Amino acid sequence: MTTPQRPGGPDELPIRDDMIRLGQALKLANLAEDGAHARGLVEDGQVSVNGEVETRRGRQLHPGDVVSAGGASVRITAGG
Numbered sequence: 001m002t003t004p005q006r007p008g009g010p011d012e013l014p015i016r017d018d019m020i021r022l023g024q025a026l027k028l029a030n031l032a033e034d035g036a037h038a039r040g041l042v043e044d045g046q047v048s049v050n051g052e053v054e055t056r057r058g059r060q061l062h063p064g065d066v067v068s069a070g071g072a073s074v075r076i077t078a079g080g
Contacts, residue, residue: 010066010073020076022049023057025067029074041069 013029020028023038026047032038041047042057047069049059061067063078 010068010075012077013067013074014077014079015063016079018078019060019062021057022047022054022059022061022067025061025074025076026069029067029072031067031069031072031074046070 011029013025015025022042023032023035026032026038026041027034031047032041039057042055045053045055047054047067049061049065049067051066051068061076063076065076067074067076
């Protein structure tokens with residue numbers, strides 16, 4: 001579901017609405033295998049949003065936010 005990485009930047013994850021929850025974004029971006037995996041990553045402090053560790057799986061993400069987990073990053077974009 002992600003679009004190819006721009007040179008020097010994270011992959012893009014286009015969304016249809018104006019927000020997406022962190023757990024959903026992790027699954028759509030293939031940073032987590034499923035909801036349980038996403039929950040574990042977040043609870044273990046292995047996920048960051050805009051460079052800060054995030055422990056709320058339900059956090060709302062908006063276009064421009066950057067999510068990182070497992071050494072990979074995606075930027076949320078509008079227009080999915």
